Amino acid sequence: MHAQQEDRSETEHLRHKVQFELKLREQAELRLSEAQNQIRSLTTRIGHADVIAAEHKEKLATREAEMLALRAELFNAREESAQLREELNRQKVKPRTSETPRARPADMVADTDDTAQDEPEPVKWWLR
Numbered sequence: 001m002h003a004q005q006e007d008r009s010e011t012e013h014l015r016h017k018v019q020f021e022l023k024l025r026e027q028a029e030l031r032l033s034e035a036q037n038q039i040r041s042l043t044t045r046i047g048h049a050d051v052i053a054a055e056h057k058e059k060l061a062t063r064e065a066e067m068l069a070l071r072a073e074l075f076n077a078r079e080e081s082a083q084l085r086e087e088l089n090r091q092k093v094k095p096r097t098s099e100t101p102r103a104r105p106a107d108m109v110a111d112t113d114d115t116a117q118d119e120p121e122p123v124k125w126w127l128r
Helices: 001-099 106-114
Strands: none
Touching: none
């Protein structure tokens, strides 16, 4: 009788142990399922972040290309502006030198008076 009682208590002990192990297994499966859901969620978020990053990279490349084009235009405009300034400075210098009449010898004045009647009158550019 004592052996039967020991067998029963050992059987009960083993049943409790099996139930405890089953609960542990259920908890582990639940945690595994939650972890898998988090992994799927994070994978989705990573995918969305990759798409957004690719879009931003594309926009950045477009903006950089626009900036490069604008810098080229600015460089060309500055070059053109410098050329126009040089031309303007040259034009300012030319009238000053042509405004001061040079003294001509008397024989040259006589020769030019004869030919001046045949030629049209010069344009007076300073009156514009």
